[in-house]
Amino acid sequence: MSTLESDVRDLADRYDAGAIDEVGREELDTLDAFLTALESGEVRAAEPADDGWAANEWVKRGILLNFGLRDIRAFDHGGVAYHDVLPLRGTDDLPERGTRNTPSGTVIRRGAYVGSDAIMMSPSFVNIGAHVGDGTLVDSCDTVGSCAQIGGDVKLGANTLIGGVLEPVEAEPVVVEDGVSLGAGCRVTSGFEVGANSVVGENTLLTPRIPVYDLVEEEVIYGRLPPERRAFIRYVESSVGEHDLFDGGAYKPAVVATHVEESTLEATEREDALRDN
Structure with a gap:
């Protein structure tokens, strides 16, 4: 199990148990590292299996954590204001x-x-x-x-x-x-x-x-x-x-x-x- 997967699973278990009183820098760093891994293709929500495709449950839990642990904020994209928990992906x-x-x-x-x-x-x-x-x-x-x-x-x-x-x-x-x-x-x-x-x-x-x-x-x-x-x-x-x-x-x-x-x-x-x- 990779360190990232371990960190996401631990964070998800704490979230499900109601054991996160306040979202701090450590939790946000884990969420940011997870999103970066998705964007680089290092991790995927599903992968080929012997009889088709199989979902990576821990990856989908990590995505849900980004909605559960982040606050809604105001963002600006090309002069268009929107409100979400995440900014858009960088395209550089x-x-x-x-x-x-x-x-x-x-x-x-x-x-x-x-x-x-x-x-x-x-x-x-x-x-x-x-x-x-x-x-x-x-x-x-x-x-x-x-x-x-x-x-x-x-x-x-x-x-x-x-x-x-x-x-x-x-x-x-x-x-x-x-x-x-x-x-x-x-x-x-x-x-x-x-x-x-x-x-x-x-x-x-x-x-x-x-x-x-x-x-x-x-x-x-x-x-x-x-x-x-x-x-x-x-x-x-x-x-x-x-x-x-x-x-x-x-x-x-x-x-x-x-x-x-x-x-x-x-x-x-x-x-x-x-x-x-």
């Missing part, structure tokens, strides 16, 4: 790693990691505990929720929502693995895992409550999209059946997954032009 380290964040609304909260050669278009928002990998594009009006794990060379289409999963601490966050392309308007929520090198059509909703009809393995699965799939939203008959309030029966959303076609991959590669210069 981004240019030296080839990462761009465009003006007028790009917001990266303290405790978020953004990799090298990434692009943050405005307006977009990356929340505390999120991890955005190298070469990834976060497009306009995108939200990357708390603790979400976004891989490298991912394309998040405009107006995409990646949900945050902070509590309970044992719950897995949303995961979008390397090489994924999400079309505009996609929603990925509630700990759903999107497998590597998949291409998801625009306005597709990926959540554990919606079935994924995998035509490759010919099975119905929940909570994940296997790697190298092309997925899109469809509507299938609901068990509700016919009802007096509507004609023709009821339908529910579902996701259909097929093989990724070579032509689809070539189309997504055109996005590489955005990463030049």
Whole structure:
């Protein structure tokens, strides 16, 4: 167990037991060191495991401590006043790693990691505990929720929502693995895992409550999209059946997954032009 993990666990145990009467310099130093470790990628809210991904509970407890032990303060960001317990993340380290964040609304909260050669278009928002990998594009009006794990060379289409999963601490966050392309308007929520090198059509909703009809393995699965799939939203008959309030029966959303076609991959590669210069 690292010294930082030990310090965070000890602080969390004291907080849960109501044993912190006053937050002093020692506690704040631990919280600041923890946020810096998140921003550097030294620690993550979730990591790959043998059978998928697993949440790092102590990391999520550390994030919650920053809300429980800090006071709300007034901050100023580019002339815009706001009130929070944390300032925004510093971005001076981004240019030296080839990462761009465009003006007028790009917001990266303290405790978020953004990799090298990434692009943050405005307006977009990356929340505390999120991890955005190298070469990834976060497009306009995108939200990357708390603790979400976004891989490298991912394309998040405009107006995409990646949900945050902070509590309970044992719950897995949303995961979008390397090489994924999400079309505009996609929603990925509630700990759903999107497998590597998949291409998801625009306005597709990926959540554990919606079935994924995998035509490759010919099975119905929940909570994940296997790697190298092309997925899109469809509507299938609901068990509700016919009802007096509507004609023709009821339908529910579902996701259909097929093989990724070579032509689809070539189309997504055109996005590489955005990463030049």
